Amino acid sequence: MFDFHSVALAIPLMIWVVYMVDRRATWGLALALILLLTAREDMPLLASFIAFYALARGQLRAGLGILGASLAYLAFVKLVMMPDPGLMMNSEKVYGYATFYSEMIPRPEEGVTGLVKNALSNPVYVIKVVAKEEKLRFLVQLFLPLLFLPLFAGRARVLWIYGLFFIGTASRQNMYSLNFQYSAVFFPMLYVAAIDAFARVGESPRLGALGVDPSRLRAALVGGLIAATSLTTYKFGVFIENSAFMAGWQPLIRQPDEALQLRYRRLQEMIAQVPADAAIAASSEIGAQVSNRARAYRWPDVRDAEYLLLGAWRFEGKERQHFDRIRATTFEVIDEHDGIYLLRRRARPVAAPPPRRPAGQAPQTAPEPPPAPDLDREGPR
Numbered sequence: 001m002f003d004f005h006s007v008a009l010a011i012p013l014m015i016w017v018v019y020m021v022d023r024r025a026t027w028g029l030a031l032a033l034i035l036l037l038t039a040r041e042d043m044p045l046l047a048s049f050i051a052f053y054a055l056a057r058g059q060l061r062a063g064l065g066i067l068g069a070s071l072a073y074l075a076f077v078k079l080v081m082m083p084d085p086g087l088m089m090n091s092e093k094v095y096g097y098a099t100f101y102s103e104m105i106p107r108p109e110e111g112v113t114g115l116v117k118n119a120l121s122n123p124v125y126v127i128k129v130v131a132k133e134e135k136l137r138f139l140v141q142l143f144l145p146l147l148f149l150p151l152f153a154g155r156a157r158v159l160w161i162y163g164l165f166f167i168g169t170a171s172r173q174n175m176y177s178l179n180f181q182y183s184a185v186f187f188p189m190l191y192v193a194a195i196d197a198f199a200r201v202g203e204s205p206r207l208g209a210l211g212v213d214p215s216r217l218r219a220a221l222v223g224g225l226i227a228a229t230s231l232t233t234y235k236f237g238v239f240i241e242n243s244a245f246m247a248g249w250q251p252l253i254r255q256p257d258e259a260l261q262l263r264y265r266r267l268q269e270m271i272a273q274v275p276a277d278a279a280i281a282a283s284s285e286i287g288a289q290v291s292n293r294a295r296a297y298r299w300p301d302v303r304d305a306e307y308l309l310l311g312a313w314r315f316e317g318k319e320r321q322h323f324d325r326i327r328a329t330t331f332e333v334i335d336e337h338d339g340i341y342l343l344r345r346r347a348r349p350v351a352a353p354p355p356r357r358p359a360g361q362a363p364q365t366a367p368e369p370p371p372a373p374d375l376d377r378e379g380p381r
Contacts, residue, residue, distance in 0.1 A: 003181070006040045010040060021053065021057070021062055048162075100171065103171045135176045141236055153194065278293075281301060283311045285314075308341070313339025328350065329349050330350075
């Protein structure tokens with residue numbers, strides 16, 4: 001609905017790794033773990049908690065194997081393949097994530113070290129960060145369809161600790177929202193833990209001592225799960241139209257009107273004007289339309305792009321200034337509709353116009369040139 005992120009591919013793989021641990025299937029576990037680790041570079045961190053789950057179940061060999069493979073792969077990816085070895089990637093060469101945790105990492109250059117130090121030295125502050133109203137609402141949205149069963153999952157609770165910490169300590173509001181990809185590291189483990197808790201219902205001696213029939217309780221839980229899931233879907237889900245569900249930052253438009261259909265047709269006409277082998281840079285809301293090209297860049301990364309396809313209706317601030325500058329100097333507009341611009345690189349760049357002078361301010365005079373050097377004077381020249 002918004003962007004494609006590789007963590008979506010990891011959702012079934014997380015569950016398969018846990019399932020293979022439960023089945024004690026060595027080769028199946030190895031295959032599922034390899035696929036999970038290669039889905040995204042931070043999956044070794046999540047897999048480490050699956051290793052702790054295996055160790056808690058008494059599977060020493062499986063637990064140490066998962067942990068060793070995960071840490072080795074993480075070290076290889078960070079030290080060999082990626083341009084920055086830090087977990088938060090703090091250098092200027094890459095997109096950093098320390099700002100996603102600004103409350104826990106007030107100095108971005110500290111990265112994960114700063115987060116861990118704050119978490120260990122001030123646990124009360126961590127609870128304060130995690131217990132924000134918006135985050136608690138988000139947690140209820142995830143736990144309610146499962147009747148909060150993951151809280152009673154015994155050893156399986158360790159599976160969702162990573163997701164809780166990953167999202168709970170974040171400062172960016174979209175990280176604790178149902179409309180973005182970040183919860184993908186959390187809710188699959190909640191489902192696995194809920195299954196474990198459901199199985200424990202029939203094994204609890206306390207229920208037997210209270211005279212509770214486990215089979216009847218399980219039937220009641222199934223009915224409760226169906227009801228809670230249906231109500232949560234009705235209020236927050238995608239299947240039934242409501243005011244809560246969003247496609248990322250934007251409302252989901254289920255029935256596009258004539259203006260939106262016209263915008264789409266004009267966008268396709270603009271794309272048809274770009275030669276198939278030409279390099280193109282596009283803004284994020286349009287990028288998917290040209291992503292099958294060999295050289296397609298995400299604005300404002302232009303590189304050697306010969307064309308720009310931009311949704312300028314949302315540009316403001318520095319992004320708007322940058323767009324106006326390159327439109328006046330490096331690229332020329334060849335088509336435009338409803339805030340969508342198609343630009344082509346100029347054969348010869350045009351000199352940038354002088355900055356605008358505030359009203360009432362006298363024009364600045366050019367400074368006098370320095371006196372010509374005395375070529376007859378002795379001394380260094």
